[in-house]
Every structure is written in C-alpha cells, then in structure tokens.
Amino acid sequence: xxxxxxxxxxxxxxxxxxxxxxxxxxxxxxxxxxxxxxxxxxxxxxxxxxxxxxxxxxxxxxxxxxxxxxxxxxxxxxxxxxxxxxxxxxxxxxxxxxxxxxxxxxxxxxxxxxxxxxxxxxxxxxxxxxxxxxxxxxxxxxxxxxxxxxxxxxxxxxxxxxxxxxxxxxxxxxxxxxxxxxxxxxxxxxxxxxxxxxxxxxxxxxxxxxxxxxxxxxxxxxxxxxxxxxxxxxxxxxxxxxxxxxxxxxxx
Numbered sequence: 472x473x474x475x476x477x478x479x480x481x482x483x484x485x486x487x488x489x490x491x492x493x494x495x496x497x498x499x500x501x502x503x504x505x506x507x508x509x510x511x512x513x514x515x516x517x518x519x520x521x522x523x524x525x526x527x528x529x530x531x532x533x534x535x536x537x538x539x540x541x542x543x544x545x546x547x548x549x550x551x552x553x554x555x556x557x558x559x560x561x562x563x564x565x566x567x568x569x570x571x572x573x574x575x576x577x578x579x580x581x582x583x584x585x586x587x588x589x590x591x592x593x594x595x596x597x598x599x600x601x602x603x604x605x606x607x608x609x610x611x612x613x614x615x616x617x618x619x620x621x622x623x624x625x626x627x628x629x630x631x632x633x634x635x636x637x638x639x640x641x642x643x644x645x646x647x648x649x650x651x652x653x654x655x656x657x658x659x660x661x662x663x664x665x666x667x668x669x670x671x672x673x674x675x676x677x678x679x680x681x682x683x684x685x686x687x688x689x690x691x692x693x694x695x696x697x698x699x700x701x702x703x704x705x706x707x708x709x710x711x712x713x714x715x716x717x718x719x720x721x722x723x
Contacts, residue, residue, distance in 0.1 A: 543630050625647065638653055710722045
C-alpha cells in the first residue's frame with residue numbers, strides 16, 4: 472500500500488477507477504519515473520503523479536472542538552433536500568456551499584445565492600451536548616457534494632460529526648472518514664429572509680404535488696427555475712413560463 476500520492480489529474484484518475492466496477496485492480500507506482508500504472512482484468516492505464524512531501528496537511532483541531540452523532544439517513548436527506556442549482560457567489564463564498572446549524576428546535580441546513588434560498592430543518596436533531604452559541608459550520612460546495620455521494624453508500628446507522636472553526640470531519644467509524652477545511656467567513660443571516668410565522672397554510676398530497684411539479688417545471692426557464700403556485704379549496708394550480716424565444720408555458 473502506497474500512501475500520499477497527489478495525482479496531477481485526479482478527476483481522470485477517479486473516473487477510470489469508477490468505470491472498473493467490481494474488477495480487481497493492482498496499482499503500481501514507479502518513484503523514479505513518477506508514473507502510476509493500474510493493472511486490471513481487461514487492460515491497464517498509466518497516469519503521472521507527484522510526491523506528497525509538499526502537499527498541505529490538515530491542521531489539528533483546536534481546543535474548542537465539538538462533536539455530534541447524527542443518524543446517517545437524517546444527514547443525507549437534509550443535505551439532499553437543499554441541493555439545487557445555485558450560482559457561485561464570489562462576494563460571499565461561504566454562501567455557495569451548505570450551512571449546517573444545530574439549534575434548540577432542530578438541525579438546519581441552508582444554501583443560497585443572489586436569487587434563491589433553500590432551508591431544511593430536521594426537528595429530531597438539536598444542539599444537545601453542544602455550546603448553543605457556536606454550534607454550526609459552513610461546508611464548501613465540493614466537499615458537500617462529495618459527502619452526499621459517500622453517504623448514499625454508507626451502511627452504518629450513525630455519522631459522527633467533529634468540527635471546530637477551521638475544519639470538519641464526518642465518519643461512521645468503519646467504512647469512511649471525510650475531513651475538509653471550512654469556509655471561515657461570516658454566513659449571511661438567512662433567518663431574516665424567512666418569516667418566523669405564516670398567515671396561510673395549505674395541505675396537499677405529497678406524491679401528486681411532486682409529480683405535478685415535475686411535469687410543469689420543464690416548460691420554465693432553466694436559469695431561474697421559477698414557478699408560481701396558487702391554492703384554493705380542493706385545488707392546487709401550478710404555472711411556469713419561459714422568457715426565451717420558444718415561449719414555453721406550463722400549467723396544471
């Protein structure tokens with residue numbers, strides 16, 4: 472086993488391994504030519520690599536480290552529900568990823584850009600055992616998406632989240648451990664943009680509503696993904712339109 476190789480083309484490297492499926496692979500590293508050769512059942516591929524001596528190491532946790540055990544399914548579903556197409560926010564980089572806060576009334580996951588804000592709250596997970604004044608972190612976009620891919624294949628029931636002001640790690644204690652640096656900038660005050668109370672409430676069949684949205688949304692603008700919804704007794708009406716030259720309209 473060779474540890475600590477920084478591939479020059481990581482996406483090519485991972486892409487080839489992903490396509491091998493369940494085939495057995497043997498990885499050989501030539502430290503003189505800095506070439507990695509992967510031998511598998513039907514062939515082989517070669518890719519250059521560089522040494523890991525100058526690769527930046529993850530900083531140690533501070534004394535103010537916090538830990539929280541979260542059910543795997545709860546963490547996965549919360550992060551999946553806020554995964555929408557967001558534009559990169561160069562002014563506030565932290566807003567481009569996922570914000571996770573452990574509050575008294577639940578675990579809140581948020582993402583936002585200049586036009587959209589999506590929040591999901593899991594009422595079964597609170598800040599119990601954590602300092603309520605500092606129990607949240609901003610996860611960058613790429614580690615967030617990577618974590619989603621990992622959690623979909625995790626067999627364990629619980630994920631331990633360990634974090635301080637600079638980094639966070641996720642681990643099930645058996646099959647995976649993912650560590651990443653955090654966005655250190657201040658996250659926008661998203662709670663100010665969401666009303667604390669609502670004057671109207673509507674109840675709809677979940678499956679029928681989801682199916683209707685899937686039929687209407689393709690007719691709208693892919694850039695804004697805007698849709699109007701009106702509710703009346705026994706009826707939900709969805710409407711979307713495209714501002715492009717095609718003039719698409721969807722209504723149900």
